[in-house]
Amino acid sequence: MRALTMIFSMCVAMGLSLGVAAQTPKIPVVASFSILGDMTRAIGGEHVHVSALVGPDEDAHTYEPTPDDAKALLNAKIIIKNGLGFEPWLDRLVSSTETPGAIVTASKGVAAHTMEEDGETIPDPHAWHNLTNAKLYVNNITQALIKADPADEAYYNRNLAAYLKKLDRLQAEAITELGNLPAGNRRIVTSHDAFGYLGQAYGIDFMAPQGLSTEREPSAAEVASLIRQIRADKVRAVFMENIKDSRLLQQIADESGAQIGGTLYSDALASEGPASTFLGLFEYNLTTLHNALSTP
Numbered sequence: 012m013r014a015l016t017m018i019f020s021m022c023v024a025m026g027l028s029l030g031v032a033a034q035t036p037k038i039p040v041v042a043s044f045s046i047l048g049d050m051t052r053a054i055g056g057e058h059v060h061v062s063a064l065v066g067p068d069e070d071a072h073t074y075e076p077t078p079d080d081a082k083a084l085l086n087a088k089i090i091i092k093n094g095l096g097f098e099p100w101l102d103r104l105v106s107s108t109e110t111p112g113a114i115v116t117a118s119k120g121v122a123a124h125t126m127e128e129d130g131e132t133i134p135d136p137h138a139w140h141n142l143t144n145a146k147l148y149v150n151n152i153t154q155a156l157i158k159a160d161p162a163d164e165a166y167y168n169r170n171l172a173a174y175l176k177k178l179d180r181l182q183a184e185a186i187t188e189l190g191n192l193p194a195g196n197r198r199i200v201t202s203h204d205a206f207g208y209l210g211q212a213y214g215i216d217f218m219a220p221q222g223l224s225t226e227r228e229p230s231a232a233e234v235a236s237l238i239r240q241i242r243a244d245k246v247r248a249v250f251m252e253n254i255k256d257s258r259l260l261q262q263i264a265d266e267s268g269a270q271i272g273g274t275l276y277s278d279a280l281a282s283e284g285p286a287s288t289f290l291g292l293f294e295y296n297l298t299t300l301h302n303a304l305s306t307p
């Protein structure tokens with residue numbers, strides 16, 4: 012009888028502890044776009060529930076938030092944005108919802124690359140394409156999670172250490188693969204100016220018909236001038252982007268004689284396949300650039 016009672020009370024205790032574990036609330040985190048969502052999941056693991064407002068293959072520059080996004084912001088404990096002018100719509104949404112969530116800027120501490128556009132100096136928001144910056148991003152995200160959930164500090168720091176190790180390996184690979192490209196193959200074209208940081212870090216010169224944002228379509232005269240430049244500079248290849256219609260790039264390739272080098276993942280993850288995580292995206296871009304540009 013005593014044994015039965017013991018088994019019974021053990022079961023009650025186990026049930027209770029399982030119940031408590033299941034009820035431990037995950038921290039609701041909203042990330043502005045897919046790349047930040049993936050980084051946050053990698054660090055936050057089982058302790059966070061992450062939703063990304065702008066999904067895979069979607070363009071964050073021209074995104075229009077929905078009423079569901081406003082609801083998600085109101086329920087979020089942490090809101091992670093890129094900053095550097097990437098998501099002006101998010102700043103507007105934050106002030107209109109008056110969300111109590113903590114706003115975290117993932118790019119905090121980045122030495123901003125800038126470009127001249129229409130006589131103005133504009134910060135380039137695409138800082139994640141330099142892995143030194145990606146390290147800052149995951150560090151900032153980790154600090155935000157620890158602040159919201161200090162009890163799980165060790166867990167977040169462990170995930171951070173593992174992620175930083177993977178970034179270091181990828182960085183070594185990028186330096187080798189892109190460092191070996193022939194000098195004459197280092198000028199290329201993409202749809203918009205999303206790869207300034209990658210170019211700066213690894214010695215590639217990117218040109219594009221569209222500027223830092225995808226909001227303004229290029230004029231016929233701008234496209235014609237780019238085609239002339241591609242011919243004059245003997246640019247080796249043009250690359251499509253996953254967030255953009257490829258027709259303009261196809262036209263530029265046809266008229267300039269440059270080859271199509273493949274698709275680069277610029278401002279969003281892929282919805283499936285190897286580029287559906289940030290580490291996979293970076294490696295995919297690296298391989299695509301290397302394959303198109305490594306032969307003299």
Ligand SMILES: [Zn+2]
Binds near residue numbers: 072137223225
């Ligand atoms: Zn962009």
